[in-house]
Amino acid sequence: MTTLVKELKQKKQAKQGMLENVMEQFNQVSNLVNLNPNIKKILSVTNNELIIHFPVRMDNGEVEIFKGYRVQHNNALGPYKGGLRYHPTIDIDAVKALAMWMTWKTSLAGLPYGGAKGGIQMDPTKYSNSELERITRRFTYALGDNIGPEHDIPAPDVNTDAQTMAWIADTYMSTKAPSERSRNQHVVTGKPIGSGGLEGRDRATGYGVYLTIKFWAELKSIKLKDKTFIVQGFGNVGYWAAHFLEKDGAKLVGVQDAFGTIVNNQGLSVENLLAYSKKNKGSIVGFPSSKNIEKEDFFGLNCDICIPAALGNQITEENALKIKAFLVAEGANGPTTVGAEKILLERGVTIIPDILCNSGGVTGSYFEWLQNRNGELWELNEIMGRINKKMREVFIKVLNVKESRKIDMRSAAYVLAIERLERTYTQRGVFP
Known part of the structure; x- marks a missing residue:
């Protein structure tokens, strides 16, 4: 104990950020599973990184410029999936880290999704509700076709909620032809129930x-x-x-x-x-x-x-x-x-x-996406039962790997997530 603490205190480098954190976790498990070096190269970097500056008119008539992000880490398993957060501490490295964690999370959960994350560098408490709506809608418009129900599906995160998702869905659908709008409702998950949201997604x-x-x-x-x-x-x-x-x-x-x-x-x-x-x-x-x-x-x-x-x-x-x-x-x-x-x-x-x-959230998001896609309505008890069943299955898998390999739970979860991605790349090959 004492030796470990001394080693950590003797480190001279600056505090690790989230990106350094997730990369260290990834590298440790990559070595543990002898991950194919070429696949490791692919998973070590993001597919796309968007930084968007966009103007919004405030209630007092002045224009303010906002900085928004959307990072798409990997989509080998399906469409990019991940939340949008509104917070003053957001920067590109934090969003890259969060996008990578989403890739591991959706892979571990066995969902047909990849990983993404995004948000706006701002303190939402400093803006009125009408300003937040204009900021959200303008950000959605700026993202354009970088999001989409079969391409990249945002969800709520820190300081965003069902209302935020409703604004995004409405703005996105309004850019489509009238005949296509109803087919784009699942561009986001975490919507209000009356706007295609899932019963129980809030919890x-x-x-x-x-x-x-x-x-x-x-x-x-x-x-x-x-x-x-x-x-x-x-x-x-x-x-x-x-x-x-x-x-x-x-x-x-x-x-x-x-x-x-x-x-x-x-x-x-x-x-x-x-x-x-x-x-x-x-x-x-x-x-x-x-x-x-x-x-x-x-x-x-x-x-x-x-x-x-x-x-x-x-x-x-x-x-x-x-x-x-x-x-x-x-x-x-x-x-x-x-x-x-x-x-x-x-x-x-x-x-x-x-x-x-915390993968119950993305699991619920998947059920909402399916509900919208298939034109179905699921009841609360059914949804909570499905989340319970899915999470128990994954929990048992993690425990089995933990026990068989004699490792901690995080390493076991990473092993399962990364091995699923490795199988996908091995079976498909790398284009061209």
Whole structure:
């Protein structure tokens, strides 16, 4: 333990970004599976990277220039698939990393998709609803045919939602001939139910996080009742994961969001906290019966389960030693750095990796895409049952590889994802 920490602290290079993180993970597993060097070259780079600057007129009449991104990493298994996020920290390297993670995620889940990601470099809280609509529609128009229902299918991500997807779908369909518009509804997933959305898509990612925790607990003969957990990020993913865990008797004792960090060792009501945050512009700060603590103390809270469900690179070499949980379930994409993971694994902490843990969202997206494509309507119970079945199958596959190869869960998930891609390239060959 001491030796590893010293080695990590002695590193002179700057903090690893998400792109360096995902590449290190990929390279480690490529060596583990003896990945064909030519296929490794292909998977190491993105297919397409778009950076778009576009003007939008604000409510006061002034024009503001925005910077948008869409990175398409790989489509060997099917159309590109991945969310759009609106956040000031977005840059091309972050989007490239997120697009690569989507490729591994869709491959692991056995879906007929590739990986992509995108978004706009902005703080959406600084804009009115009408401005956000104009920004979204103008970005969609600028993307043009770089997206499409059989080519590249965006979805909600950080700071985007069903309304955002409805604006994108409407804008995209309006650029098509009237006879073709109805056939392009599935250009995005995560739409409102009245606009072709899937019943239960709002909770699919958080439900998947809960399911993987439940599957792991069943494997270890651990009851979730009275187990304590903390959640970083109380958005869509964090809320629904907490909702389902609370229904199983687990107790939420700490939450962190962009506004602050609260704790109550006796438990925080998930539903009351949601209602409170809605009344307070999304903030959890000041919730009755809770105590505010410093941001840097969050990961050191006493708990059994830790759910990082916010942004990437949150669990680092600096705070990994503080974590008291025996299980980390990655609701976010890339929340744990490679160095931090080494520390946690050496301490005996289990990590359910992001490409498995939060894949309920893209699985739900696939079902919505199929529903639109085939002109069907699926009921909530059927959808949740399908997600449960699909995620259990993948979870068992990951565990089997973990046990047979004597490796950690992330490495096992990567092995399955990368070997599926390698088989595809081996069978098809490389054009020409």
